[in-house]
Amino acid sequence: MKKILTMTLIATLGLGGYANATNENLEALTEVKNSNNKVKVILKEGLGKVRLEVLDVKGQKLHQQTVFVKNDVMVPYDLSELPVGHYQLKIETGSKFTSPETATFAIERKLTKAELPLVAFRKDLDQEALKITVLGLDSPGVRVQLFDKNGREIFEEKIDQPEAFTKVYHLQNMKTQDVKVPVTDARGRQKIM
Numbered sequence: 032m033k034k035i036l037t038m039t040l041i042a043t044l045g046l047g048g049y050a051n052a053t054n055e056n057l058e059a060l061t062e063v064k065n066s067n068n069k070v071k072v073i074l075k076e077g078l079g080k081v082r083l084e085v086l087d088v089k090g091q092k093l094h095q096q097t098v099f100v101k102n103d104v105m106v107p108y109d110l111s112e113l114p115v116g117h118y119q120l121k122i123e124t125g126s127k128f129t130s131p132e133t134a135t136f137a138i139e140r141k142l143t144k145a146e147l148p149l150v151a152f153r154k155d156l157d158q159e160a161l162k163i164t165v166l167g168l169d170s171p172g173v174r175v176q177l178f179d180k181n182g183r184e185i186f187e188e189k190i191d192q193p194e195a196f197t198k199v200y201h202l203q204n205m206k207t208q209d210v211k212v213p214v215t216d217a218r219g220r221q222k223i224m
Contacts, residue, residue: 057124057132065138070108070120074100084121085138093118110140144169151214153224155207156199163224164197165190165214172217177202180209 060075074081078100085094085108093113098106110118118138125131150166165173171193177186177200185205190196202210215221 057122057134061122061134063120063136063138068110068140068143070110070138072106072108072120072122074098074104074106074122076100076102078124080124082123084123086119086121088117090119108138110138111143113140115140115142145218149214149216149220149222151222151224153212158206158208159202160199161202161207161210161212162197162199163212163214164195165216166195168192168194168216170217174215176213176215178211178213179205185210 057078060078062071062073062075064071064073072083081098081100083094083096083098083106084092087093094108096106098104108120116139118140120136120138122134122136123131147167152164152166154162154164156162163175171191173190173192173196175186175188175190175198176184179185186200190198211223213221213223
């Protein structure tokens with residue numbers, strides 16, 4: 032009799048532990064990390080069949096996949112191919128034995144530093160002098176070229192100044208309005224002024 036009572040107690044504890052795992056909140060069993068346009072979705076053991084959807088701001092599905100979670104699992108998403116903006120990650124669980132549960136997380140695709148345009152300015156000081164200013168450089172190495180109105184290169188130099196610089200160019204026998212100035216940084220970003 033004692034043996035049967037012990038077996039019944041063990042079975043009850045085992046079922047009680049299983050019931051607690053399935054009754055846990057979906058958000059408690061899910062972790063979403065968004066950093067540098069990379070999203071990591073961590074799904075904890077016991078979720079079972081999970082459907083993941085990435086939605087745009089209008090609620091249209093951009094991606095959908097189903098994951099069967101037996102042990103803790105990490106599902107990565109790379110948002111760098113999407114346009115900059117806000118998105119939603121919708122996570123649904125449930126089967127024919129359990130009621131469906133849904134959690135929605137806000138995720139964002141941001142502009143990275145590498146995608147920012149080159150910040151460069153030109154100011155014509157008078158008819159024969161112009162000032163070029165370049166800001167926000169990651170590494171030194173900016174190529175400055177001057178072209179005449181016929182598209183011929185009249186001057187070129189490489190400036191190895193870190194972060195930013197300003198330089199005045201004096202022209203001889205030429206007017207500033209007839210000169211185009213392409214500026215190219217070390218990463219290949221270019222601005223034509």
